[in-house]
Amino acid sequence: MSFEWFGTATQKELDRFKAVCNQLLSRTYVVRTVYQPGVGRVNNPDYVFLSAHFEAIQEYLAFLDWDLRKDDLNGYFYVLNTDEANRCNLNKKETAILLAIRMLYEENLERLGLAQDAVCSVRDLLEKVVTDYAILPAKPNMDDVKRALTVLDNHSVIQRIEGKYNQGSCRFAILPTVLSAVSSEKLNAIVSVLRKEEESEEAEEDSTD
Incomplete structure (x- = not known):
């Protein structure tokens, strides 16, 4: 690894370097734009910094067994552990x-254009889970919903816009990072498995009645 950049960087740049690396390791992704309350979508300075210093950050993270990758088309950076740890x-x-x-994002993909992220409500999401996509047989309780959405928000797959995740009216953005979080191939395979499990559980319940 070349340490030339570290020798010429300012303290402000070094502080940003550490903050960006910690963000990648804790949240997996750094996206090109983020929502600010009362402002809307704005450029993410961490993304700008990563773009300018990609090679230095990539080399540094490689020493920690993390592979830094970028998706220029959809506008995000992300890391993968080369030892397949820390999942x-x-x-x-x-x-x-x-x-x-992921399926909601796919539905909206054609009309997204340059916006890159789709906005929906928790109510819309739950309707898709139970009715339209039939991934689950019944609506999960709102505590489970809040827990799941908070995890996804913490990993920059979604971002809350207004409301709370345990409210049906809560609105959030689905970020393009969901495309690498769940590939099309993985999506179809997992949905198939989940539906088979539900059918098996329902059959077992019927047999015990």
Whole structure:
């Protein structure tokens, strides 16, 4: 690794370097634009910094067994652990909600244009989970919904715009990072497994009646 940049960087740049690396390791993604209350979508200074110092940050993270990647088309950076460690494990309901979010994004993909992110409400999401996509047989309780959406927000897959995640009226943006969080191939495979599990559980319940 070349340390030339570190020798010429200002203290302000070094502080930003540390903040960006910590953000990547804790949140997985850094997106091109973010929402600010009362302002709307604005350019993310951390994304600008990553773009300017990509190679230095990539080399540094490689020493920690993290591979820094970028998606220029959709506007985000993300990291993968080369030892496949430090994975975020989701339970069944959290997985179902993530899949529904991915499918919602897919539905809106054609009309997104340069905006890159889709906005929906918690109520819309739950309707998709249970009725339209039939990933879960019944609506999860709002505590489970809040827990799942908070995890996804913490990892920059979604971003809350207004309201609280345990309210049906809460609005949030689905960020383009969801495309790498759940690939099309993985989406179809997991939905199939979840539906088979639900059918099996329903069959077992019928047999015990």
